[in-house]
Every structure is written in C-alpha cells, then in structure tokens.
Amino acid sequence: MRRGPISRALEREDTLAFWLLAPTLVILTLFIAYPFARGVWLALSNATVGEPGHYIGFANFEKIFADSIFRTAAWNTIVYTAVTTVFKLALGLWLALLLNRHFRGKSWVRAFILLPFIIPTVLSTLAWKWMFDPTFSVFNWLFWKLHIINSRINWLGDPDLAMASIMAVNVWRGVPFYAISLLAGLQTINPDLHEAAAIDGANRWNRFWHVTWPLLLPVTMVVVLFSVIQTFADFQLVYVLTGGGPANATHLFATYAYQIGIGTGLLSEGAAISLAMFPALLLVVVFQLWYIRKVENR
Amino acid sequence: MGKFTRRKFLQASGAGLAGILATHQAPSFAQQASVHWIKWNDFVPASDELLRKQMLPEAMKALGAKITLETVNGNDLQPRVTSAIQSGTGPDVFMLFNNHPHIYGASAADVSDVAEAIGKAQGGYYNVAKANTQDGRKTLSVPWAVIGAEIAYRKSWFEEVGYPEFPKTWQEYHDAGKKLKAKGRPLGQTLGHTFGDAPTFSYPYLWSWGGKEVDEKGKVVLDSKETLESVKFMQAFWKDSFDEGGLAWDDTNNNRAFLSGTISATLNGASIYIETQRKPDQYQTEKGTRMRDDIRHSPLPRGPKGQFGFHLFQSHMVMGYSKNQKAAKEFLKWIHTPANYEKWFVSQKGYSTPPAAMWEKHKMWDEDPVMAPFKIAGKLGLSPGYAGPPNRKSAEVLTKYIITDMYAKAVQGMSPQEAVKWAAGEVQKIYSGA
Numbered sequence: 001m002r003r004g005p006i007s008r009a010l011e012r013e014d015t016l017a018f019w020l021l022a023p024t025l026v027i028l029t030l031f032i033a034y035p036f037a038r039g040v041w042l043a044l045s046n047a048t049v050g051e052p053g054h055y056i057g058f059a060n061f062e063k064i065f066a067d068s069i070f071r072t073a074a075w076n077t078i079v080y081t082a083v084t085t086v087f088k089l090a091l092g093l094w095l096a097l098l099l100n101r102h103f104r105g106k107s108w109v110r111a112f113i114l115l116p117f118i119i120p121t122v123l124s125t126l127a128w129k130w131m132f133d134p135t136f137s138v139f140n141w142l143f144w145k146l147h148i149i150n151s152r153i154n155w156l157g158d159p160d161l162a163m164a165s166i167m168a169v170n171v172w173r174g175v176p177f178y179a180i181s182l183l184a185g186l187q188t189i190n191p192d193l194h195e196a197a198a199i200d201g202a203n204r205w206n207r208f209w210h211v212t213w214p215l216l217l218p219v220t221m222v223v224v225l226f227s228v229i230q231t232f233a234d235f236q237l238v239y240v241l242t243g244g245g246p247a248n249a250t251h252l253f254a255t256y257a258y259q260i261g262i263g264t265g266l267l268s269e270g271a272a273i274s275l276a277m278f279p280a281l282l283l284v285v286v287f288q289l290w291y292i293r294k295v296e297n298r
Numbered sequence: 299m300g301k302f303t304r305r306k307f308l309q310a311s312g313a314g315l316a317g318i319l320a321t322h323q324a325p326s327f328a329q330q331a332s333v334h335w336i337k338w339n340d341f342v343p344a345s346d347e348l349l350r351k352q353m354l355p356e357a358m359k360a361l362g363a364k365i366t367l368e369t370v371n372g373n374d375l376q377p378r379v380t381s382a383i384q385s386g387t388g389p390d391v392f393m394l395f396n397n398h399p400h401i402y403g404a405s406a407a408d409v410s411d412v413a414e415a416i417g418k419a420q421g422g423y424y425n426v427a428k429a430n431t432q433d434g435r436k437t438l439s440v441p442w443a444v445i446g447a448e449i450a451y452r453k454s455w456f457e458e459v460g461y462p463e464f465p466k467t468w469q470e471y472h473d474a475g476k477k478l479k480a481k482g483r484p485l486g487q488t489l490g491h492t493f494g495d496a497p498t499f500s501y502p503y504l505w506s507w508g509g510k511e512v513d514e515k516g517k518v519v520l521d522s523k524e525t526l527e528s529v530k531f532m533q534a535f536w537k538d539s540f541d542e543g544g545l546a547w548d549d550t551n552n553n554r555a556f557l558s559g560t561i562s563a564t565l566n567g568a569s570i571y572i573e574t575q576r577k578p579d580q581y582q583t584e585k586g587t588r589m590r591d592d593i594r595h596s597p598l599p600r601g602p603k604g605q606f607g608f609h610l611f612q613s614h615m616v617m618g619y620s621k622n623q624k625a626a627k628e629f630l631k632w633i634h635t636p637a638n639y640e641k642w643f644v645s646q647k648g649y650s651t652p653p654a655a656m657w658e659k660h661k662m663w664d665e666d667p668v669m670a671p672f673k674i675a676g677k678l679g680l681s682p683g684y685a686g687p688p689n690r691k692s693a694e695v696l697t698k699y700i701i702t703d704m705y706a707k708a709v710q711g712m713s714p715q716e717a718v719k720w721a722a723g724e725v726q727k728i729y730s731g732a
Contacts, residue, residue: 049380049383049384049401049402049405050383050384050402050404051404063727066727067724067727068720068723069724134541134543134546134547134551135541135543135551135554135555135558136554152543154542154545154546155546156545156546157490157542157544157545157546157547158545158710159710162546242546243373243490243491243492243548244491245490245491245545245546245706246489246490246546246706246710247489247545247706247707247710248703249710259697259698260698261380262376262377262380263376263377263697264376264401264694264697264698265380265401265697266694267380267384
C-alpha cells in the first residue's frame, strides 16, 4: 500500500511529537505566555485605562515599594499563605487518616467532605459574609445566646479579626482538597508494610512516622505546592468578604493589584503589583520542586 | 398566496445578496441601532422597574432603537468600565459616580452638544455637575442626578436623650451619640471601602474642620492643624458614639441596621425612609408604631469652619469605542426631555435630586416635608478634591479611599499624627506623580 506524504511525515517520531504537542503549545502561548509578556510590558510602562502609555523602566516598582499599602499587602499575603497552609495540611492529613479507616457510610462522608471545595467560592463566601455580618452575625447571636459574649464581635471590622476570619474561611475551603489528595496517597501505601512494622512491635505513632509519612511525603509536597500557589494568588475570598478593608488591613497582592489596576484605572501600577508576586512564588516553587525530586530519588 | 418554489427563493435571495454586496450595506432592518446602558442597581427598586417596564419600551418606540438596560452593584461599575475600555467593547452608555469621568476622559465621546442643550433648557447645571463632567476641552458625560446624603435619624430616640432638635454641631452630635450608645442605640457610619456612604461622610467632615486635600492652586495641604484636630475628635467620637461594626460596612449595611432598629442615626440617601414608606407595616418601632413616622432627615452637623456636604453625583458617559454613539446620544436626549425625566424623577420620591436648577420648583418637593432637606442637595454639594479643581488626581485619591482610611486608621488605634502623615504622604504621591 502506498502511503501519502502526511502519513510518511507522521511516521517520523519528532514530527509526530511536534504535532501532538502543538495544541498544548498554542494554548500555553495564548493563555499563559502572551498575558505574562503583556503584564511585564504593562508593568514597565505608564499605561492607564484608555491610554496605552510608553516605556518608563522600573518607575512603577519604585513607586509600589515606597507604598505602605503595598507593603501591608505583601506581608498579609505571606502570613495568609503560611498560616492557612499549616492548618490546611494538619487538618487535611487528620481527615485523610480518618477517612482511610473502614466505617459505615464511608463513601457518603467522603462525598460530603468535598462540598466546600465544590461550591463556587463566591457563593460560599457570600454565605460566610452573612455569618460575619456586623449586625446580623449568626456567630454573635449564638455566642450571645450561650452567654459567652455580651457585646458584638466585630468579625470583619477589626483588622486582626478580619484577617483571622478570612484565614478561617480559606482553611474551611481548602481542607477538602488536602484531605482527598492525601487520602489518594494513603491508599497507595501497601498494607503489608504496616503489618510488618506491627509485627516488629512498632506502635501506632511509630507506624505513622516511619512508614506512612515518608511514603506520603512526595504526594504531600505536590499538594502543598499547588495549594501555596493558589493561596498566594487568592482573590475571590478577600474581595467578597472585606474588599481589602478595613483600611487596607486585609489586602493581598491580588486584591490590591485589582483595586489599583482595575478599580483606579492605573493599569501599569496594578500590573507591577501582580508581578511583584512572581519572584516570591518562583522561589517557593523552585524550592519545592527541588525538594520533591530529592525525596523521590532517596 | 402563490406557492413559494425553490426557484423563486433562489432568485429572491440571490438578488438580495447581490444588492447587499453592491451597496456594502445590509438592509435597514438588520441595522437597527442598539444601545447597551449600564447603571447601578437603584436603591429605589421601583425606578428600575419603571425604566424596564415602561420607559425603555417607550424610548425604543420613539427612537427606533433597541435599548438594553443592565444594572450592577455600584461598586462594580469601575471594574466594568475599565475592562470595557481596555477591550474596546462593552456597554455604549456607562453610569459613573462623582469625579470618575475625569479618570476615563480619554475614552469618552464628547457629549457637549447633548449636555449643553439640557443644562440650558433646565435652568442651568449646578456647579458640582459641571465640575465633575467637564475637563475644559470637552464634556465627558451627561449629568444625571445627585443622590442627596443626609442623616436619617430616629426623632423619638434623640428626644429621649435631650435633643428635640437634631444636633447642630459635631460636639452636640458626639454628646447625643454618647448618650444613645449608652442605651444600646449607637450612631451608624461606614468607614469601609465603599463608594457612597464612606466618602460622603469623611470628605465633608474633613472640610467642616478646615482640612483640605489641596488648596485652590492644587498644592497638597492635607497635613494641617485642622486635619489633625478632625482626626483627634473622630477617635473619641467613634468610640463613644458609633457602632464599631461600621468599619466593615458597605453601602447597604447601614440601611439594614437602621431598619432593624440597631442604630439611631446614619448618613444615607433617602432610601431608608423610602423603604419604610413602601412597606409601612413591616418596619415598626419598639413601641409597635410605624417607623416611617419616627424618621427625620438632617444635613451633617457644623464644624469649626462651617457646614459642608458631598453628595453622590451620577452622570452618563457615551463611550468612545461605541459604534452606536449617535443612537446613545439620541437616547440621552430623549430620557432627559422634561416629560420623560420627570416620570423617573417622581418615581425616586426625592432620593435623587436632578442636576439642574429648574427641578427645585417641582411640586413633588412639597408633598412630604421629611424629604425637603434633599431638595437643594445638588446646589450645596462640593466635589472631592475641594478646594482644588476636580481632576484625575482627586479621582484617584477618592477611589483609593485615602481620606476615609485616614479616619479608619485612627479609630483602629493609629495615633492621629501618624494617620494624618500617612494620608498626606499618599495624597502627595498622587499629586506629584505624572
């Protein structure tokens, strides 16, 4: 049978590989590389809404580093990510270990655990907003009825409490992702290893620490990596709950970039704020990928 | 009717297509102009209903154009206009607040012809309307309305603490608020990041003490003795008299708090009172009487340097990217025709004050004395950026909530000196920038 030129070309491995990769490349270029390059250009220009602007070097970065609100947002982002990641990991792991046991209605419980993760963030956050409402908070009502408080708690109006509140919602939303991913990791661990360890006299803690944890570590690192990236660039939750207030106390990189770029129309400054996340995130990602490789090669 | 054969169809459609190709124009029915208008969700919902059900169908009939109305939360208008301008596509007519037209001036179609004719025919625009919509070269937007901001208060509660008349000065208001808060009926005010109630309080409060963002020549003068005094006073005032949840309020929270009987007074448009009129039996006082009969309105109290007001101003920008500018302008002309505008204005029941002087004489103002303070809101209000001319810089200070945050920081515990220094520094950065 004679083969056409296309078939012959596709028989070459490198040509076939190129064509198979092409759709991904196009998508990555269009939706990742182009917006990124455009963001870099904006950050180096003085573009404002409706005015294209021209190259001004690093002036925007000088301006934002001198901006006290930006420094607050940067610090908030780091604290927000660090604190919520620790809680999400601890609670997620605990939940995964519980779900890994055998009990009645296990699959139902697993499905329900995922609910916070499945509901669109804006919707669930609006529900939280009502629960934290300055006047009608259901928490305040409950605590008041239980005689725990005698004046209202200002959940979103006090800077520290507002930060704690948004962190709590983030943890609530993020735990299912950890739990389910770690559960998948737990199920790949061969039960024989646990049995062998038990026969050798290892107690429950020793079995976890010397068998489960080392084998779960690669999965954990990947989950943490994803979560850190997501949390660092979080937007919806803060935007809905506080809009960055009170008096900028809960701004994160993304919300402040949005306020400056989209709200105030200073596109170039907003782009510079978003881009300022990049080096920090890059460091975190490089470190984690290096660590994952190290763990896998052990 | 004769049979419509395949041959006839081909002949007709072929000729039609040839015609379109020859003239480079689709037939007129395919070209019906359309106008996409975006505005805020009105705090008087009946007015949006009137527009949708009655006025827009009338406009479509009169203008032969399709008109689509989209309403969004007021806080979402700025993000929407930014993305529309950047992508070069979106609504044809945008509602904008206060001095925001100056931010988007480069992307506005000149509406001088429309606005001038309306202003002239309706007794002349108020200064606040002119300042917010004209940049010296063109008219950026067509003035629509002023949402008068007055303090809505519970008359009987103020009487109980010894104020049969509403407090005239900040000191008196502080005193009344302290007594009210002690009875579990604090004053309510947002110092949050929200477009209306926050700046319409913080700016005139600052001005009444003699503090200003810039002087007449545009020099930043915020860091002054007067500003400092205003911040010092606010620290104690807030703690003694206000519901401290206000730091997290948006424009809707104080309405709910007032209507539920949690607060005794709040700076607001007339929407609280109008809501109690709409549902008189739903909103009741603790004595079981109608709340609407216990609500009165007052301007903000007087400070050492006078009494000031800043009222949310609204105008409509025809976007430069719009392919329907002509139809959009025709629509604005149509809706501002006194006979049409009057219907909308009356449906607002005084919540909106028109931007031109002619409307002060309208009979609607005589119907309800409780609404009378709103009649001249447009006449007395100033623009943010006072005492300088409104421009892009003052609009940036406004959208970054710097003046509001100065007070919010102080009531959260920052020293007044530091709060003023911080705000003055931020304002200086904006005014000295390119």
